[in-house]
Amino acid sequence: MRLLTHNMLASNIKGVTNGFPLRIEPEKIIEKPVDFNPDFLKNMFSKIDWKALADASKIMGYAELPDEVPEQTVVESDEFLRKFHHALLEVHLEEGALVCPETGRRFPVNKGIPNMLLHEDEV
Amino acid sequence: MKLKQLESLLGNLQQFQNPKIELEQYPTGAHIASRMLYTAENSYDDISGKVVADFGCGCGTLSLAATLLDAEHVIGIDVDDESLEIASVNADELEVELELIQSEIKNLQWRGQIVDTVVMNPPFGTRKKGADMEFLSVALKVASQAVYSLHKTTTREHIKRAALRDYNASSAEVICELRYDLPKLYKFHKKKDVDIAVDLWRFVPKAKQES
Numbered sequence A: 001m002r003l004l005t006h007n008m009l010a011s012n013i014k015g016v017t018n019g020f021p022l023r024i025e026p027e028k029i030i031e032k033p034v035d036f037n038p039d040f041l042k043n044m045f046s047k048i049d050w051k052a053l054a055d056a057s058k059i060m061g062y063a064e065l066p067d068e069v070p071e072q073t074v075v076e077s078d079e080f081l082r083k084f085h086h087a088l089l090e091v092h093l094e095e096g097a098l099v100c101p102e103t104g105r106r107f108p109v110n111k112g113i114p115n116m117l118l119h120e121d122e123v
Numbered sequence B: 001m002k003l004k005q006l007e008s009l010l011g012n013l014q015q016f017q018n019p020k021i022e023l024e025q026y027p028t029g030a031h032i033a034s035r036m037l038y039t040a041e042n043s044y045d046d047i048s049g050k051v052v053a054d055f056g057c058g059c060g061t062l063s064l065a066a067t068l069l070d071a072e073h074v075i076g077i078d079v080d081d082e083s084l085e086i087a088s089v090n091a092d093e094l095e096v097e098l099e100l101i102q103s104e105i106k107n108l109q110w111r112g113q114i115v116d117t118v119v120m121n122p123p124f125g126t127r128k129k130g131a132d133m134e135f136l137s138v139a140l141k142v143a144s145q146a147v148y149s150l151h152k153t154t155t156r157e158h159i160k161r162a163a164l165r166d167y168n169a170s171s172a173e174v175i176c177e178l179r180y181d182l183p184k185l186y187k188f189h190k191k192k193d194v195d196i197a198v199d200l201w202r203f204v205p206k207a208k209q210e211s
């Protein structure tokens, strides 16, 4: 699971109001290089929740992103875009869990696939 | 990539080994899947460089068609872990990146407006009534650009009305009518193949507020 996917998912349990971001418990992290597409990244920059990405990236062992939301002009920097690219698309959670920030419920991640299935009483 | 090449790559994918009837697990054939995604890309520019979600991805045929047409980030969602494992093997075989999530379509909670395009071959709702409409209503909430979906031609009027009136679509068009060969996967099908007419739809959601 890429951190871009993590950035778009919230806890889906009944009654939870603040289900984002899911806390990551990493057990196995892998990196898979992909092509660098600056236009895509510039477009994503305005849609991403920055803090969630920067925190997730740090937990995943990549601490190169600034904590504070950067100014929009940062997307003109190639150096910045390469770091953003790496954090967003190349770092994968292969094994571990996503944890609901409100209830502590763990959603396991196996072979890179988060299991977000709910129990009957959570729907 | 040429249409022929796309179709032949999709034709080599592994499909459901033990299809589960209650989940309406039958694959989208390579012929239909390749035309569906090829049209989305070449006539509407909805795939390449985009974030694409595949609802009820099964073994990943539509998702993988999107990655082969250079979608930047593709997420396949299905309730069934066995299908997801096959989808993952299929992605490895093609050496492409595919994100997978195990979930009920209606229970996934999405943040923001990151998904551009949803592609899907939803259950037709023959086993669980309304399954097709449930998929469509969620797809129109999640996509910011377009939704491509297959539905039985007999439901055309109903789909159009629901999409425009209840699910916030700004347009709902049938792009083409196809013959869908449901292979004899299930014992209750008496004939060898059941050939049914299906519509390939393109829906455009109304513009949304940032959430």
Ligand SMILES: C[S@@+](CC[C@H](N)C(=O)[O-])C[C@H]1O[C@@H](n2cnc3c(N)ncnc32)[C@H](O)[C@@H]1O
Binding pocket: B023, B024, B025, B026, B027, B028, B055, B056, B057, B058, B059, B060, B061, B062, B077, B078, B079, B080, B083, B103, B104, B105, B106, B120, B121, B122, B123, B124, B131
């Ligand atoms: C008609 S098959 C399409 C499979 C695949 N998209 C393809 O093109 O080959 C429908 C798929 O939806 C999945 N499905 C059925 N109900 C679902 C639900 N409520 N939530 C998520 N997936 C579901 C099934 O497991 C099955 O893989």
